[in-house]
Amino acid sequence: MTDANPGLRGKRPRRSPKDILYSESFRTAVYQIALAAAVALLGFYLYQNVVENLARQNIATGFGFLEQVSQFEIGETLIAYSARDTYGRALAVGLMNTLSVSAAGIVVATVIGFSVGIARVSSNWLLQRLATAYVEIVRNIPVILQVIFWAAVIRNLPAPRQAVELWGLGFLSNRGLTFAMPSAHAAHLWMLAALGAGIALAILASHKAKRHREATGRYIDMLWPCVGLIVGLPLLVWLGFGAPHEISFPERRGFNFAGGATISPEFVALMTGISLYSSGFIAEIVRAGIQATPRGQVEAARSIALRPRFILRYVVLPQALRVIVPPLTSQYVSLIKNSSIAVVIGYPDLVNIGNTVMNQTGQAVEAIAVMMLVYLIVSLATSLLMNLYNRLVAIKER
Amino acid sequence: MSSVPSSPLAAPAAAAYDPDARLSALAWLRANLFSSVWQSLLTLAVAFVLIRFFWFVLDWGVVNAVFYTTDPDVCRAATGACWAVIAEKHRPMLFGLYPYDEHWRLVLMMAIYLGTVVLSLWPRCWNLRFLVPLWIVSSLSIGVLMFGGVLGLRYVPTSEWGGLPLTMLLFTGTVLIGMPVAVLLALGRRAPLPVARGVSVVFIEALRGVPLITILFVAVNVFPLFLPAGVEVNKLLRITVGIAIFFACYQAEVIRGGLQAIPRGQYEAAASLSLSYWQTTRRIILPQALRISLPAITNHIIAAMKNTSFVIIIGLFDILTATTAVMQDPLWRKFYIEAYLFVAAVYLFFGYALSLYARQVEKWIASGRI
Amino acid sequence: MTQSAKPGPSADPVIRMSHVSKWYGHFQVLHDVSLDVRKGERVVVCGPSGSGKSTLIRCINRLEVHQSGQIFVKGLEMTDNVKNIDTIRRHIGMVFQNFNLFPHLTVLENLTLGPMLTRQMKKSAAEDLAMHFLRKVRIPEQSGKYPLQLSGGQQQRVAIARSLCMEPEIMLFDEPTSALDPEMIKEVLDTMIELAESGMTMIVVTHEMGFARTVADNVVFMADGRKVESGPPEEFFGNPREERTRAFLDQILKH
Numbered sequence A: 001m002t003d004a005n006p007g008l009r010g011k012r013p014r015r016s017p018k019d020i021l022y023s024e025s026f027r028t029a030v031y032q033i034a035l036a037a038a039v040a041l042l043g044f045y046l047y048q049n050v051v052e053n054l055a056r057q058n059i060a061t062g063f064g065f066l067e068q069v070s071q072f073e074i075g076e077t078l079i080a081y082s083a084r085d086t087y088g089r090a091l092a093v094g095l096m097n098t099l100s101v102s103a104a105g106i107v108v109a110t111v112i113g114f115s116v117g118i119a120r121v122s123s124n125w126l127l128q129r130l131a132t133a134y135v136e137i138v139r140n141i142p143v144i145l146q147v148i149f150w151a152a153v154i155r156n157l158p159a160p161r162q163a164v165e166l167w168g169l170g171f172l173s174n175r176g177l178t179f180a181m182p183s184a185h186a187a188h189l190w191m192l193a194a195l196g197a198g199i200a201l202a203i204l205a206s207h208k209a210k211r212h213r214e215a216t217g218r219y220i221d222m223l224w225p226c227v228g229l230i231v232g233l234p235l236l237v238w239l240g241f242g243a244p245h246e247i248s249f250p251e252r253r254g255f256n257f258a259g260g261a262t263i264s265p266e267f268v269a270l271m272t273g274i275s276l277y278s279s280g281f282i283a284e285i286v287r288a289g290i291q292a293t294p295r296g297q298v299e300a301a302r303s304i305a306l307r308p309r310f311i312l313r314y315v316v317l318p319q320a321l322r323v324i325v326p327p328l329t330s331q332y333v334s335l336i337k338n339s340s341i342a343v344v345i346g347y348p349d350l351v352n353i354g355n356t357v358m359n360q361t362g363q364a365v366e367a368i369a370v371m372m373l374v375y376l377i378v379s380l381a382t383s384l385l386m387n388l389y390n391r392l393v394a395i396k397e398r
Numbered sequence B: 001m002s003s004v005p006s007s008p009l010a011a012p013a014a015a016a017y018d019p020d021a022r023l024s025a026l027a028w029l030r031a032n033l034f035s036s037v038w039q040s041l042l043t044l045a046v047a048f049v050l051i052r053f054f055w056f057v058l059d060w061g062v063v064n065a066v067f068y069t070t071d072p073d074v075c076r077a078a079t080g081a082c083w084a085v086i087a088e089k090h091r092p093m094l095f096g097l098y099p100y101d102e103h104w105r106l107v108l109m110m111a112i113y114l115g116t117v118v119l120s121l122w123p124r125c126w127n128l129r130f131l132v133p134l135w136i137v138s139s140l141s142i143g144v145l146m147f148g149g150v151l152g153l154r155y156v157p158t159s160e161w162g163g164l165p166l167t168m169l170l171f172t173g174t175v176l177i178g179m180p181v182a183v184l185l186a187l188g189r190r191a192p193l194p195v196a197r198g199v200s201v202v203f204i205e206a207l208r209g210v211p212l213i214t215i216l217f218v219a220v221n222v223f224p225l226f227l228p229a230g231v232e233v234n235k236l237l238r239i240t241v242g243i244a245i246f247f248a249c250y251q252a253e254v255i256r257g258g259l260q261a262i263p264r265g266q267y268e269a270a271a272s273l274s275l276s277y278w279q280t281t282r283r284i285i286l287p288q289a290l291r292i293s294l295p296a297i298t299n300h301i302i303a304a305m306k307n308t309s310f311v312i313i314i315g316l317f318d319i320l321t322a323t324t325a326v327m328q329d330p331l332w333r334k335f336y337i338e339a340y341l342f343v344a345a346v347y348l349f350f351g352y353a354l355s356l357y358a359r360q361v362e363k364w365i366a367s368g369r370i
Numbered sequence C: 001m002t003q004s005a006k007p008g009p010s011a012d013p014v015i016r017m018s019h020v021s022k023w024y025g026h027f028q029v030l031h032d033v034s035l036d037v038r039k040g041e042r043v044v045v046c047g048p049s050g051s052g053k054s055t056l057i058r059c060i061n062r063l064e065v066h067q068s069g070q071i072f073v074k075g076l077e078m079t080d081n082v083k084n085i086d087t088i089r090r091h092i093g094m095v096f097q098n099f100n101l102f103p104h105l106t107v108l109e110n111l112t113l114g115p116m117l118t119r120q121m122k123k124s125a126a127e128d129l130a131m132h133f134l135r136k137v138r139i140p141e142q143s144g145k146y147p148l149q150l151s152g153g154q155q156q157r158v159a160i161a162r163s164l165c166m167e168p169e170i171m172l173f174d175e176p177t178s179a180l181d182p183e184m185i186k187e188v189l190d191t192m193i194e195l196a197e198s199g200m201t202m203i204v205v206t207h208e209m210g211f212a213r214t215v216a217d218n219v220v221f222m223a224d225g226r227k228v229e230s231g232p233p234e235e236f237f238g239n240p241r242e243e244r245t246r247a248f249l250d251q252i253l254k255h
């Protein structure tokens, strides 16, 4: 409160020392100072002990180790890396792996989760029961057990020679998942750029259309133009490059495959385990979201003759998303955190590599701090975004 | 609804059995499975998949399965499941590294443990004069059984403990240590003192922001550094406390939700009876907040049970670690699916039991019994 | 109930509010309000919604904190001295508009909680006391039920009994009948009238003008955080001095 507050200008009654001892504000202050002092003392004591222990055990401190040569290889890297690179770069490789397996896991979990969630509220009794059983089983088995299970399944798949063939498009073997891919071509990069441009243009165009509708009252259906932009632009680029359509199919060769692209067994197992586990929770979130829109809302929308698509866009989705989005994002964050169990099956994620670094350098405090910090940043950034989203939604409510 | 005695904190109950909606079996089928052409097709497709699946389960799991043999080659010859692996390996799977000849102690321990837990969950026994001695006696006897070293029992260090008993101990320790910490953190986060709020918020959010594994790493690798030279804390205890505090941070948020749902009038009524902060909290606020957040609390307790499996990463021999280790046996490792299904069934069983119990508690709350 | 039953209030004030003001941020809810209440006196506070009636009586047991002026209860000044707050609250019972019973406790437990925790009574003694007051408010048979299983009128009577179990010298009522269906208002008012006849010091915020006429020794009219007018009911209703009072009475008595 500021001095401008007239409430503080009143006469204060005079106080005896005993009065002060019993006064609420004095006591509050004392409790707070005591608590703060206790926390500070504890922190200082622990810090002191850590410093002493490290000195006694001759363990280096500080983050200098990030610059040292790692001297270990990593099986799976998205960026160039060798044993002559630094610990810092090794951790970066681990982070990339964490992010890639999480991204794939999020996509898979979302697709399965939404499908199962919709099936959970299906009017078809059999489908609804099936979905319920799936959710109960997948959510109640520890995620680690699921990951270990899938890793064992893949390890026990036949060798490439007897690999399970997937409709002529790929193979499933103890080497992981091998599948057909278009051969690398310069066009692909440009197509990606075109896709980005298409999405941006589509957003811009729908905004324009909305303005136009608000200004003139005339509605322009933007669904197909937008689809056209997003699909059409990359297609045009592809045609412009002479429609390169060479696809590299994998074939069995010797003890391995030639051609195509391969995802490692560890990646497949980890991704399958964490995404199936999360899909059960996502399904429940989606179910809650769907059930959050009362039937009366749809009926009310119909009664004012809204087209079905508008009912979805302006009545059902806004209400469902308000219920779905916040827990969904926290589910994504927890999937990312779950990916840290990679270490049990040997997938080189951030924690796995951090663990190796910790064991080699002995600098447990710093190595663990790096890992924690990375996840903390991901979590805090997400909850920041969520707060923004909630505020946005709250504004719309008025 | 009106004839049912209304309850203190009950949510509006779902519509009860409605005689008007009584349908003949045929009508039910039409309404729920064959309401339209598209629904009928869907039903048939799902039924087809389900029948195929159950047929496979029956074929693999029962008809062609080997239920008992000590010879892995018999299993190898069969086309179905090899449940014999569980009979053959159940002891190392259930009891881990614990000395083979002493396994009877673990069986006894589990009987005492389960008996104690079941008694404590039964409202008729909710009486401190009964529960406190019960827990003291059973903890002591479990301690004696697990450690040994007295009464002519061989001493078994915690590093040799394992299997299901270890999972149970980790889980119990997590809940017993975690719940009080959770309550304190939740109260701290809503305390009238800004410093307490700040400390609680930072603590809760920091721990919720990192994976459990990193906390286990701290418990194993960093925590010893916190202690002055010469002082050591048992690794099992460190890990239990680590999982417990992680659990507490999530549970604290759940309890805070319950606290926020308590109307201001409750605090004012308590103040007008001149109850102190702790009296108000203990007698008025917490009982209501915990009841309100009970469903979410149970979810996190079940999650805590699943989370005990994370100790595989730091090499504790819980039931999952033990099974994974057993499945290294070249003679039997082909039958890993059966073994993991068994472990999954154990988790599903206890998880299901917990959620059934939680549902029962909600009913008791709704009927005003507790 | 007739007026003849009224015992006269004694001379010494048990509550003295002098020049009390209170702000919410920059909004002044109470403007320099002064009020004396003598032992055994029944004061009715009325006024339009939002005029600060609740705030006024909630300052007396410090559910709200006043920022200037002084409040004395039985000679003790209400400051932020925790000991005084505790003592004063023990002398004062309060009944709320929406009862604020503890929903997780039975009626009996609601009543015994205060005596057992703050007056260190034995359980058996506290239960005897509770049953005594439950009989006074005429619902002893409900003692084993939970609050939400009772009707509004019964709940409010339990709330009154709960306050009485603290054996207070002063009772504050904040619109005790406003949340009730019309047919339940009477049972609560009857309870309050009986309480008044027993000589309890009462401050009652209410719009029940019939109650004010029969029971009050002093009627206070508030508007915009100010005490506009006060006086004995005959004078207040028969010959209000202020224009605003008249307007208010016109409106409320028309219905």
Ligand SMILES: Nc1ncnc2c1ncn2[C@@H]1O[C@H](COP(=O)(O)OP(=O)(O)O)[C@@H](O)[C@H]1O
Residues within 6 Å of the ligand: C024, C029, C047, C048, C049, C050, C051, C052, C053, C054, C055, C056
């Ligand atoms: N916590 C609060 N914060 C801000 N303003 C408040 C608060 N409580 C009450 N007020 C305001 O103070 C005024 C008086 O409130 P109140 O004492 O409840 O009035 P009454 O009981 O006469 O209806 C009202 O205008 C109300 O809006």
Ligand SMILES: [Mg+2]
Residues within 6 Å of the ligand: C053, C054, C055, C174, C175
């Ligand atoms: Mg009011």
